[in-house]
Amino acid sequence: MDKVRVKSMMPPGHVRAPAYLRGRTGVIERALGEFANPELLAYGHFNGPKKPLYRVRFTMAEIWGDAAEHPDDTIDAEIYGHWLDPVPDTP
Amino acid sequence: MPHDHHDHDHDHDDFHHHGMSPSGHPYRADNDEPLSYWQVMEIAVRELLIEKGHVTPAEIAAQIEAMDARSPANGAAVVARAWTDPAFKQRLLADASAASAEMGFDIGGLRLIAVENTGDVHNVIVCTLCSCYPRNLLGLPPDWYKTRAYRSRTVREPRKVLAEFGLDLPDTTQVRVHDSTADMRYIVLPARPAGTEGMSEEDLAALVTRDSMIGTGLPKTP
Structure with a gap:
């Protein structure tokens, strides 16, 4: 499965990549197709370029570290492609 | 009282x-x-x-x-169909929007994903950013679904939250939290309770609670 990291930037605006997942690494659970970008829609730009959307799966250990309630439980969230960087598999 | x-x-x-x-x-x-x-x-x-x-x-x-008029009865009908019709269940898990539209519960412009509870996996739905909810199948969300407490705690300590709903999960069950952050809506397909063999689709639907489709509960047992 493809490993990705959510960009850790904190720009202003109507961003739907939750702050608690920024900078975290997960795997793509499935690709969902292309959707209108909420960062443009929120400001009335209805014809902007569409963005690919993915369901990304994170482990609780990755998100909360030692404070995780149960490290192997997971969180799946929908993240737009322009918020994801590929993470190469380290051999 | x-x-x-x-x-x-x-x-x-x-x-x-x-x-x-x-x-x-x-x-x-x-x-x-x-x-x-x-x-x-x-x-x-x-x-x-x-x-x-x-x-x-x-x-x-x-x-x-x-x-x-939309109510959890819509979702319960979909779940009961999935419990009794394996081909429908496959269609529901592959494309829940199309499968629920088949039964007359159209989700409109949004997309629906059904996530299945099994012996090893328990799914629970939250929307940390606002209050996204599969209204075509469940009607209006309960007030607690929209609270900051449910939204913030379900991603941080889901097992504790579920225990407060009366659902104690063993360590061997994996909890999968689904945060509806964008264009998808989610419904949990709960596991069919034991002892329901031979029950009609209609009687099965009566066992399916709203909370069992959010993941904060289990279906009733007969």
Whole structure:
């Protein structure tokens, strides 16, 4: 499965990549197709370029570290492609 | 029982003296406060749409009625079908929007994903950013679903939250939290309870609770 990291930037605006997942690494659970970008829609730009959307799966250990309630439980969230960087598999 | 107030004197004349209804609760105040900015905006837009002939008041009333008529019974019917019809279950897990539309519960422009509970996996739905909810199948969300407490705690300590709902999961069960952050909506397909072999689809649907489709509960057992 493809490993990705959510960009850790904190720009202003109507961003739907939750702050608690920024900078975290997960795997793509499935690709969902292309959707209108909420960062443009929120400001009335209805014809902007569409963005690919993915369901990304994170482990609780990755998100909360030692404070995780149960490290192997997971969180799946929908993240737009322009918020994801590929993470190469380290051999 | 909340309506038993044996320590109150329910003498008829007292209701008015104490400002209480006959059931022993305070009367709801009249909504005499000024309209909010958004209420004024809604009325203005609605009246303009009617004035310009785009919609009629009857169409607006019918739409509100249709929205209010949606209830967890829709979702329960979908779950019961999936429990009894393996081909439908496959279609539901592959494309829940299309499968629920098949049963007359169209989700409109959004996309629905069904996530299946098994012996090893328990799914629970949250929307940390707002209150996204599969209204076509479950109706309006419960108030707790929209609270900051549910939204923030379900991603941080889901097992503790589920325990507060009365659902204690063993360590061997993996909890999968689904945060509806964008264009998808989610419904949990709970596991069919044991001892329901041979039950009709309709009787099975009566076992499916709203919370079992959010993931904060399990279906009832017969």
